[in-house]
Amino acid sequence: MLLPKMTRIRQRFDTSPILDIDAAVNGELQKLPLAEHIRPGQTVAITAGSRGIANIVQVLAGIVRELKSLGAEPFLVPAMGSHGGATAAGQEKLLAGYGITPHSVAAPIRSSMEVVDLGLSRLGLPVYLDRLAFSADHIVVVNRIKPHTDFKAPIESGLIKMMTIGLGKQRGAEQYHNAVIEHGYYETLMAHAEVILDKAPIAFGVGLVENQLDETEMIVAVWKDRLVETEAVVLERAKALLPRLPFKAIDLLIVDEMGKDISGTCMDQNVIARTVIKVGTAPSEPRIRRIFVRDLTAKSQGMATGIGNADFVTSRLVAKVDRQATYMNCLSACEPEMAAIPPYYDTDREVLQRALSTIGLVSPENAKIVHIRNTLALHTMMVSEALLAEVDGQDHLEILHGPESMGFDEEDNLLSPWAVEVV
Numbered sequence: 476m477l478l479p480k481m482t483r484i485r486q487r488f489d490t491s492p493i494l495d496i497d498a499a500v501n502g503e504l505q506k507l508p509l510a511e512h513i514r515p516g517q518t519v520a521i522t523a524g525s526r527g528i529a530n531i532v533q534v535l536a537g538i539v540r541e542l543k544s545l546g547a548e549p550f551l552v553p554a555m556g557s558h559g560g561a562t563a564a565g566q567e568k569l570l571a572g573y574g575i576t577p578h579s580v581a582a583p584i585r586s587s588m589e590v591v592d593l594g595l596s597r598l599g600l601p602v603y604l605d606r607l608a609f610s611a612d613h614i615v616v617v618n619r620i621k622p623h624t625d626f627k628a629p630i631e632s633g634l635i636k637m638m639t640i641g642l643g644k645q646r647g648a649e650q651y652h653n654a655v656i657e658h659g660y661y662e663t664l665m666a667h668a669e670v671i672l673d674k675a676p677i678a679f680g681v682g683l684v685e686n687q688l689d690e691t692e693m694i695v696a697v698w699k700d701r702l703v704e705t706e707a708v709v710l711e712r713a714k715a716l717l718p719r720l721p722f723k724a725i726d727l728l729i730v731d732e733m734g735k736d737i738s739g740t741c742m743d744q745n746v747i748a749r750t751v752i753k754v755g756t757a758p759s760e761p762r763i764r765r766i767f768v769r770d771l772t773a774k775s776q777g778m779a780t781g782i783g784n785a786d787f788v789t790s791r792l793v794a795k796v797d798r799q800a801t802y803m804n805c806l807s808a809c810e811p812e813m814a815a816i817p818p819y820y821d822t823d824r825e826v827l828q829r830a831l832s833t834i835g836l837v838s839p840e841n842a843k844i845v846h847i848r849n850t851l852a853l854h855t856m857m858v859s860e861a862l863l864a865e866v867d868g869q870d871h872l873e874i875l876h877g878p879e880s881m882g883f884d885e886e887d888n889l890l891s892p893w894a895v896e897v898v
Contacts, residue, residue: 482877500537515546527736554641556648734772
């Protein structure tokens, strides 16, 4: 099969990353009435999730440092629903994979899957919360605020989600996602949050926003009574900073890696504009005919939630899938379709041949192909010659190198175009 030549391009973004994370965290916490509410000797549970978040170790360590200066006794709790195979050890291992350890944050990590029942929400459903967090004198909720991959609403993925699903552990996450089928994401999320804010010792939240280059763009600390309204405002900023593919129609998207450290669905559905979730929503563009995913990140630790969004994958990706962890996550979310493994082949060359034979009447050499590292890294990408006219028409895009033929190693797998940086 004759394959098109590829050209490396850059997508320019207007960003203003925070340069001094420690100073930013300290500055935000100084705005809160911490000393009026948090007393010496009191325990404070701080949430730590299962996503790859820029500078998360520094942020958590900064919060710990400030709480200790008040004489409090902070500790971390994994807040990740059913992730890590829904085991206490598995969740602690996930945190370690992100560098979050007792040593790095200077505080103990206490992991348990036990929950307490806080009572019924206005939907008539029980609301669960991590028992260790509930037993603390205060809870600090820390998370990245960003557009959710499955729904659009005033509150999506952030502090409220961390409280309801993350701290709900496996039992809470499973019940929440079952409720979504009947009541929808936003209604279920807010109904649960109302109970938690009323009955759990939530003190304050720290929200993080990342820009298109996966850098920390904003840090905001907010007291419990303004948490919901503040998150809604910050979400609008996060939406404006979401990186996207700069084309309306793509015949084949090649994704080098998917993983839980990249997105909750391993590939951000806002980027690929696709979801197989029955109750999920996705953007209308870009229209992508086929998606080929080459590998799974090491930090995902075998969890391949969202593999069902791909059309083709490789044997090496499938070999890395931890079925138990993936099934637990997908079934707890009531999304078994997200664990469905698509056709897979031993080499990239064979996948390309199979995929390009299923894109309609377009010949392979004229196909609109985009090759990215992952759905977080969209500042540089490889595009086929059929897309170059569209590159010329967009001021924020520039050609860096090419066109050149696709390179393959001796095992017929694609050579990494990212091995050498092009300035």
